Amino acid sequence: MIAFALHGGAGAKKGRDYSAEIANMREIAEAARLSLRAGAKALDVVTETVRKLEDSGLYVAGRGASPNQAGHYELDASLMNGADQTCGSVTALQGFANPILVARAVMEKTPHVMLAGDGAALFANEQGFAPIADEADYFTRAGRFESNHPPGTLAHGTVGCVCLDSHGNLASATSTAGVFGKMAGRVGDTPIIGAGTWADGQTAVSCTGQGEYFMRVNASAQLAFRHAGGQTLSDSADTVLQQIVDMDGEGGLIALNRNGEVIAPFRSQGMKRAWFSGDSEIISEAF
Structure with a gap:
């Protein structure tokens, strides 16, 4: 059995044409299915999927980032391998195109789980990742199109992937540039293992939405623990998302289990x- 889901963020708004994103997501999913059928590992598939989403410039992650209040592009990413629960994360990474690849290197080449800010950038440079030559030319600022979010709120966008491979292993990966207009140094749920990203032997989860709320309920790990405790996958997700709604937050998630059940619920206008x-x-x- 193989199973797969990706998301391009819960920031989708009614009235906008998402045909480019829908076609892009389908193309990436088709490539992932071919890889999984050929025996690819879940961790490799989620890494490659998120890298493609970052590189597309269509989503508020990687190339699609918008600057923070200080005019800097700070990127976050994390991933987790369900087979042994190893994980890696970077936050507030500046100057590099693919935070998910740097997070993978943190997992595989350091004794740590997370590197932040200047330390993450130094590590990326040491590992041979090429710095972005011209940020003004590279970043597409995908978020500039999301101009109709409710007044007084910060719009948001994230990309993520969960996967079950033919060996029975699960993995999850998530990447973001955060909310638009965020303060310098702001960190949301995406790079936080257990909040925005989780994978274990039974469940894999990637979240998207207003990260502060997902952090407050430890969304991804809580969902997995509820499912492990006997709740259905859907009921576990509904419980977690309702907690977020009750706090006046919004967002969604993708999740799957080792039986190949896939869900993609959201409590927002839409979710790619x-x-x-x-x-x-x-x-x-998208809706």
């Missing part, structure tokens, strides 16, 4: 997402 399970049709949609 694509998924399949086994040989099922690939679904790619």
